[in-house]
Amino acid sequence: AQSVTQPDIHITVSEGASLELRCNYSYGATPYLFWYVQSPGQGLQLLLKYFSGDTLVQGIKGFEAEFKRSQSSFNLRKPSVHWSDAAEYFCAGLFSGGYNKLIFGAGTRLAVHP
Amino acid sequence: ETGVTQSPTHLIKTRGQQVTLRCSSQSGHNTVSWYQQALGQGPQFIFQYYREEENGRGNFPPRFSGLQFPNYSSELNVNALELDDSALYLCASSLGQGTGVGYTFGSGTRLTVV
Numbered sequence: 001a002q003s004v005t006q007p008d009i010h011i012t013v014s015e016g017a018s019l020e021l022r023c024n025y026s027y028g029a030t031p032y033l034f035w036y037v038q039s040p041g042q043g044l045q046l047l048l049k050y051f052s053g054d055t056l057v058q059g060i061k062g063f064e065a066e067f068k069r070s071q072s073s074f075n076l077r078k079p080s081v082h083w084s085d086a087a088e089y090f091c092a093g094l095f096s097g098g099y100n101k102l103i104f105g106a107g108t109r110l111a112v113h114p
Numbered sequence: 115e116t117g118v119t120q121s122p123t124h125l126i127k128t129r130g131q132q133v134t135l136r137c138s139s140q141s142g143h144n145t146v147s148w149y150q151q152a153l154g155q156g157p158q159f160i161f162q163y164y165r166e167e168e169n170g171r172g173n174f175p176p177r178f179s180g181l182q183f184p185n186y187s188s189e190l191n192v193n194a195l196e197l198d199d200s201a202l203y204l205c206a207s208s209l210g211q212g213t214g215v216g217y218t219f220g221s222g223t224r225l226t227v228v
Binding site: 006034036041042043044045046049090099100101102103104105106107 | 118120147149154155156157158159162164169170172204206216217218219220221222224
């Protein structure tokens with residue numbers, strides 16, 4: 001079955017600290033992978049995406065993600081978190097099968113302490 | 115280049131009523147997908163329209179239906195509303211079917227069923 005799992009429901013970091021949000025997928029092949037961010041009451045903003053090629057992907061707002069096929073993972077990282085990064089983060093995979101369907105993880109809520 | 119626009123932004127309906135949500139896709143995009151995001155959860159795929167035809171559907175009952183118009187805008191209709199239908203409904207547009215180039219999301223319609 002196709003699925004995306006985000007093991008951490010809530011994460012709290014101090015401002016200036018590094019961040020890593022975990023994402024794992026289950027699929028027979030490599031799906032297209034995305035990270036989205038959602039502020040309260042807002043829609044989804046695309047941070048970055050992986051289709052193929054270089055396994056380290058750079059995104060907006062200083063975020064990057066690394067695809068690891070052996071671990072079926074696509075973890076999001078940021079070297080130094082800012083208070084404005086507090087939001088909900090969603091990992092998603094685009095799975096094919098007659099039509100392409102974007103499947104989301106349950107999300108990780110990030111809190112940033114001053 | 116315009117983004118994805120959804121209307122209305124907020125809506126309150128009574129159980130048993132019917133509701134129509136609207137979405138204008140990003141210029142140049144011909145595929146529209148709808149997602150339901152319950153509080154504290156990731157978005158769940160409802161269905162997708164490509165060139166005015168439904169070409170994919172998630173695990174939602176038939177009382178969830180939709181339309182796509184020649185200008186690629188779209189409607190989501192929900193009949194016989196239930197309390198559990200209360201959620202943020204997100205529309206996403208993309209170019210082509212299965213190209214995986216990415217989806218642009220609207221800010222959503224917050225539906226409350228009382």
